[in-house]
Amino acid sequence: xxxxxxxxxxxxxxxxxxxxxxxxxxxxxxxxxxxxxxxxxxxxxxxxxxxxxxxxxxxxxxxxxxxxxxxxxxxxxxxxxxxxxxxxxxxxxxxxxxxxxxxxxxxxxxxxxxxxxxxxxxxxxxxxxxxxxxxxxxxxxxxxxxxxxxxxxxxxxxxxxxxxxxxxxxxxxxxxxxxxxxxxxxxxxxxxxxxxxxxxxxxxxxxxxxxxxxxxxxxxxxxxxxxxxxxxxxxxxxxxxxxxxxxxxxxxxxxxxxxxxxxxxxxxxxxxxxxxxxxxxxxxxxxxxxxxxxxxxxxxxxxxxxxxxxxxxxxxxxxxxxxxxxxxxxxxxxxxxxxxxxxxxxxxxxxxxxxxxxxxxxxxxxxxxxxxxxxxxxx
Amino acid sequence: xxxxxxxxxxxxxxxxxxxxxxxxxxxxxxxxxxxxxxxxxxxxxxxxxxxxxxxxxxxxxxxxxxxxxxxxxxxxxxxxxxxxxxxxxxxxxxxxxxxxxxxxxxxxxxxxxxxxxxxxxxxxxxxxxxxxxxxxxxxxxxxxxxxxxxxxxxxxxxxxxxxxxxxxxxxxxxxxxxxxxxxxxxxxxxxxxxxxxxxxxxxxxxxxxxxxxxxxxxxxxxxxxxxxxxxxxxxxxxxxxxxxxxxxxxxxxxxxxxxxxxxxxxxxxxxxxxxxxxxxxxxxxx
Numbered sequence: 001x002x003x004x005x006x007x008x009x010x011x012x013x014x015x016x017x018x019x020x021x022x023x024x025x026x027x028x029x030x031x032x033x034x035x036x037x038x039x040x041x042x043x044x045x046x047x048x049x050x051x052x053x054x055x056x057x058x059x060x061x062x063x064x065x066x067x068x069x070x071x072x073x074x075x076x077x078x079x080x081x082x083x084x085x086x087x088x089x090x091x092x093x094x095x096x097x098x099x100x101x102x103x104x105x106x107x108x109x110x111x112x113x114x115x116x117x118x119x120x121x122x123x124x125x126x127x128x129x130x131x132x133x134x135x136x137x138x139x140x141x142x143x144x145x146x147x148x149x150x151x152x153x154x155x156x157x158x159x160x161x162x163x164x165x166x167x168x169x170x171x172x173x174x175x176x177x178x179x180x181x182x183x184x185x186x187x188x189x190x191x192x193x194x195x196x197x198x199x200x201x202x203x204x205x206x207x208x209x210x211x212x213x214x215x216x217x218x219x220x221x222x223x224x225x226x227x228x229x230x231x232x233x234x235x236x237x238x239x240x241x242x243x244x245x246x247x248x249x250x251x252x253x254x255x256x257x258x259x260x261x262x263x264x265x266x267x268x269x270x271x272x273x274x275x276x277x278x279x280x281x282x283x284x285x286x287x288x289x290x291x292x293x294x295x296x297x298x299x300x301x302x303x304x305x306x307x308x309x310x311x312x313x314x315x316x317x318x319x320x321x322x323x324x325x326x327x328x329x330x331x332x333x334x335x336x337x338x339x340x341x342x343x344x345x346x347x348x349x350x351x352x353x354x355x356x357x358x359x360x361x362x363x364x365x366x367x368x369x370x371x372x373x374x375x376x377x378x379x
Numbered sequence: 380x381x382x383x384x385x386x387x388x389x390x391x392x393x394x395x396x397x398x399x400x401x402x403x404x405x406x407x408x409x410x411x412x413x414x415x416x417x418x419x420x421x422x423x424x425x426x427x428x429x430x431x432x433x434x435x436x437x438x439x440x441x442x443x444x445x446x447x448x449x450x451x452x453x454x455x456x457x458x459x460x461x462x463x464x465x466x467x468x469x470x471x472x473x474x475x476x477x478x479x480x481x482x483x484x485x486x487x488x489x490x491x492x493x494x495x496x497x498x499x500x501x502x503x504x505x506x507x508x509x510x511x512x513x514x515x516x517x518x519x520x521x522x523x524x525x526x527x528x529x530x531x532x533x534x535x536x537x538x539x540x541x542x543x544x545x546x547x548x549x550x551x552x553x554x555x556x557x558x559x560x561x562x563x564x565x566x567x568x569x570x571x572x573x574x575x576x577x578x579x580x581x582x583x584x585x586x587x588x589x590x591x592x593x594x595x596x597x598x599x600x601x602x603x604x605x606x607x608x609x610x611x612x613x614x615x616x617x618x619x620x621x622x623x624x625x626x627x628x629x630x631x632x633x634x635x636x637x638x639x640x641x642x643x644x645x646x647x648x649x650x651x652x653x654x655x656x657x658x659x660x661x662x663x664x665x
């Protein structure tokens with residue numbers, strides 16, 4: 001789960017990391033009022049869950065509160081990469097000497113947290129990583145020991161941070177690790193971490209990603225969820241515990257198991273079709289889940305055919321077939337359905353579905369071909 | 380021979396009295412005689428499977444009474460890290476965690492601890508292991524695979540069943556099938572298992588089933604290119620997956636342009652691996 005900048009920085013601040021004075025506003029009037037409180041000269045920052053806000057014109061400097069109101073009006077009317085701007089963060093403007101990149105994230109390969117830091121922080125960090133990888137410092141942390149002061153000093157040395165800032169930087173690094181650990185973040189990023197003209201370290205921007213598997217013990221963070229970036233069908237699917245991702249094609253997919261679901265999409269594409277979604281109905285594929293999944297797939301008007309691909313291992317195919325029939329009875333879909341059942345009791349399951357006028361297939365390749373044909377006829 | 384589990388495995392089941400635990404214990408015990416008992420704290424002294432298998436309060440007690448050498452975990456995600464550590468502390472050398480949804484930072488701490496103890500963990504979020512005809516340690520259906528000389532390793536569940544089933548239909552059997560799981564931080568990776576297969580006398584060929592996310596397939600390609608003598612065929616799921624979206628498995632995500640199927644296929648082909656266009660094609664590539 002992604003957090004907004006203002007949410008991330010609020011968490012940073014709770015853990016003692018210095019952030020600029022500022023507040024979030026939903027209207028231009030609020031923006032003006034906050035700018036007045038902060039003395040007029042502020043930065044107006046769109047709060048959307050995509051990168052590249054600045055380059056899209058979603059971050060602007062205002063010299064006074066009137067300008068802040070105008071800019072907030074402009075920015076609140078924007079869409080950035082398809083997402084509406086519903087809130088702007090109004091931060092006091094900082095006088096900056098240097099921009100540093102500083103983050104803690106999961107290193108999948110090393111199976112432990114890693115600090116990533118660079119003296120060349122700011123909006124072009126990805127370009128730096130690409131063109132001058134030697135300017136990016138990486139230091140691993142043993143998750144049983146956590147952040148140690150010497151590790152933070154090693155990082156400070158590696159990015160040539162002047163000695164006068166080591167003390168503050170060490171404290172900040174320890175605090176950011178606490179943020180990462182206590183919030184179950186998979187990324188806690190400060191970019192840029194700035195040295196201001198009055199010689200202070202300030203987290204000017206913040207970004208956090210939270211491990212979905214840990215949300216059960218992060219009730220406060222779970223409340224912060226912004227669903228603007230999710231399709232309505234994805235939000236609906238979440239309610240039923242279905243793993244669903246909307247895509248642009250016209251062949252709906254219902255599959256048990258995530259790997260097989262991805263594969264079914266790939267094989268549809270291999271035979272010239274385009275999948276309309278990723279969907280894992282889970283191991284049991286009960287009739288309730290199948291019905292919910294069918295309703296969700298059918299809310300997409302692009303869908304011209306549905307492919308069911310069920311591997312019956314522990315689950316029996318005849319049981320799944322009954323589930324599908326019950327769901328069809330309830331949802332009454334009007335588009336062709338291609339079903340492939342393999343494994344335990346597949347023959348019985350296929351017979352049940354053939355009698356219900358569904359197109360059956362033996363192999364995955366065959367099922368994909370038949371659903372591509374069915375979708376073409378449906379146009 | 381086979382890898383990790385065989386007919387001499389002595390298996391404990393953590394969470395044996397739970398719904399999932401009991402169901403799969405029944406299946407595993409019906410496949411072969413390897414289950415020696417189970418653990419549910421607070422239910423020590425009870426028996427399951429018509430009095431055939433004893434239940435213990437702790438892994439330590441269970442290990443002392445049964446001399447078990449492996450333990451499989453079927454407890455809910457929030458209790459799974461503790462279950463893994465308990466098994467490791469009791470001296471169990473092979474731990475298989477089926478549970479899906481374990482928090483990533485918990486797994487990193489668990490991994491750091493297990494690495495010091497030299498304990499082998501398979502999973503979490505995996506279907507477990509199957510040595511056809513000898514031992515079923517997990518949830519892979521026993522009837523879809525036959526004994527043979529092909530080692531199978533995979534990050535997936537039902538996709539693996541699909542491949543085992545396609546192999547069986549061609550009369551091709553498996554030495555051992557290892558499901559390493561779909562999480563970003565797990566106990567055993569592709570390279571570990573490829574090395575086991577390379578050293579296993581019964582395994583002559585290997586099938587590796589990967590998917591988008593991370594870089595373990597690329598590392599495996601490096602191992603295959605430099606160290607492996609046995610032929611490897613592969614399939615990579617997620618060629619049509621959009622970037623930035625988690626495709627069901629916690630680890631199946633393309634991040635910052637890295638972890639794409641195209642990159643993995645390229646790395647594997649460069650290592651001499653034949654990569655199938657769809658899973659049913661894999662067994663025909665040897």
